[in-house]
Amino acid sequence: MSKQKKLISDKIPINKRVMNMNDQNSAERNFDRDLDKQTVMTLGSHCSLQVLKGAKDEDFNTLLVCEEKRFDMYKRFKFIDNIVSIKNFKEIVNKNFQDELIEKFSPILIPHGTLISTLNMDELESIKIPIFGNKWILRWESDRMLKQQLMDESKLPSPTQISSKNAIDGLCIVKLHGAAGGKGYFLVSDKKGFEEQAQKLIKSHVIESEENLFIQKYANGVPVYLQYFYSPITNELELLGIDRRYETDIDAIGRIPSKYQISSNIEPSYTVVGNIPIVLRESLLPEVYSMGERFVEASRRLVPPGMPGPFCIEGVYDKNANFIAFEFSARIVAGTNLYVSGSPYSDLLFDTPMSMGRRISLEIKRAIGSSKIDLITT
Numbered sequence: 001m002s003k004q005k006k007l008i009s010d011k012i013p014i015n016k017r018v019m020n021m022n023d024q025n026s027a028e029r030n031f032d033r034d035l036d037k038q039t040v041m042t043l044g045s046h047c048s049l050q051v052l053k054g055a056k057d058e059d060f061n062t063l064l065v066c067e068e069k070r071f072d073m074y075k076r077f078k079f080i081d082n083i084v085s086i087k088n089f090k091e092i093v094n095k096n097f098q099d100e101l102i103e104k105f106s107p108i109l110i111p112h113g114t115l116i117s118t119l120n121m122d123e124l125e126s127i128k129i130p131i132f133g134n135k136w137i138l139r140w141e142s143d144r145m146l147k148q149q150l151m152d153e154s155k156l157p158s159p160t161q162i163s164s165k166n167a168i169d170g171l172c173i174v175k176l177h178g179a180a181g182g183k184g185y186f187l188v189s190d191k192k193g194f195e196e197q198a199q200k201l202i203k204s205h206v207i208e209s210e211e212n213l214f215i216q217k218y219a220n221g222v223p224v225y226l227q228y229f230y231s232p233i234t235n236e237l238e239l240l241g242i243d244r245r246y247e248t249d250i251d252a253i254g255r256i257p258s259k260y261q262i263s264s265n266i267e268p269s270y271t272v273v274g275n276i277p278i279v280l281r282e283s284l285l286p287e288v289y290s291m292g293e294r295f296v297e298a299s300r301r302l303v304p305p306g307m308p309g310p311f312c313i314e315g316v317y318d319k320n321a322n323f324i325a326f327e328f329s330a331r332i333v334a335g336t337n338l339y340v341s342g343s344p345y346s347d348l349l350f351d352t353p354m355s356m357g358r359r360i361s362l363e364i365k366r367a368i369g370s371s372k373i374d375l376i377t378t
Contacts, residue, residue: 037061038368040361041107043089044074045114050337053079054358058365063105065092089118098128108132108377110360111331116142130377132360133309137330140303144177144214153298156291156325162215165194171218176207185270187218219324221316224278225335228292229359232308232375233366237292240356241343243335246274275335279344284321308376310356332356
């Protein structure tokens with residue numbers, strides 16, 4: 001690592017930067033943990049509150065690594081036992097920093113979208129801290145070509161992929177690689193429109209070149225995000241929730257009368273600002289479970305050890321109530337934040353309120369109890 005990129009963890013011992021939330025008067029913010037308990041750790045963003053609330057509900061120690069600018073917000077929550085404040089999430093890849101975390105906390109890291117969007121895949125795969133789930137499959141999530149390969153192997157119906165801007169013929173959606181929360185997505189109907197929008201992204205430094213873009217035929221329908229959990233311990237697939245995203249400003253354009261939409265020159269964008277709960281018609285559930293099972297089986301073949309833990313299949317239902325899948329997320333998604341106290345679907349499976357975050361910690365507890373922690377971490 002170059003001197004120009006030297007991290008704060010090299011300069012300040014971790015015990016000087018940890019705040020034990022159970023001791024608000026501790027000047028040095030030292031950490032005194034219960035050595036009989038495992039620590040569940042995540043980054044302070046995305047779904048960290050849900051993850052750590054669920055971990056505390058399952059009686060784990062909790063550790064949050066957050067950027068300094070968000071420290072004051074996270075210290076409000078009593079279920080967060082310890083907070084490590086850093087300048088930038090990139091510090092997580094520093095070897096000395098990881099060694100200190102492992103020595104003091106022995107944590108299991110729960111990955112989410114911020115981890116994927118912050119680190120490149122080589123950095124993520126090099127992390128020494130045990131990661132819940134299959135960290136190797138996150139590369140397949142971040143790479144559009146690998147993603148499509150896994151979806152095809154899962155026999156998920158998906159929109160036609162457009163090989164180049166020259167092949168655009170009709171309405172298409174153009175996406176970035178990786179977990180960007182819809183940022184930078186745009187609609188086009190011809191080559192000229194593609195080039196104009198791509199140049200805007202290049203000039204604003206969102207992408208480096210057109211090669212960073214992925215083109216699909218636009219699939220019209222109701223957006224639906226299916227939240228699954230697969231347990232390698234019980235070999236069972238669970239549907240824990242369903243949501244749709246609330247995106248700006250594509251979801252706001254409909255509030256403008258049609259006669260003003262064209263003259264307004266508003267370019268639709270797809271930046272996610274929140275999520276909305278959905279309950280599907282019960283007759284659609286058999287195919288929902290079938291898709292999830294096919295995805296688990298395909299991931300086991302292509303990306304061993306497969307898909308332990310949470311994942312999401314994302315798509316639309318068309319006018320004939322057929323599902324068209326355009327994405328998957330191979331980890332917990334932010335839409336699960338809707339269900340901190342459980343969802344209509346988790347209520348059918350558990351007698352206690354079960355969020356996705358709590359379900360992760362329940363799996364960790366079961367793995368520890370049955371000496372199968374290697375089945376759920378990489």
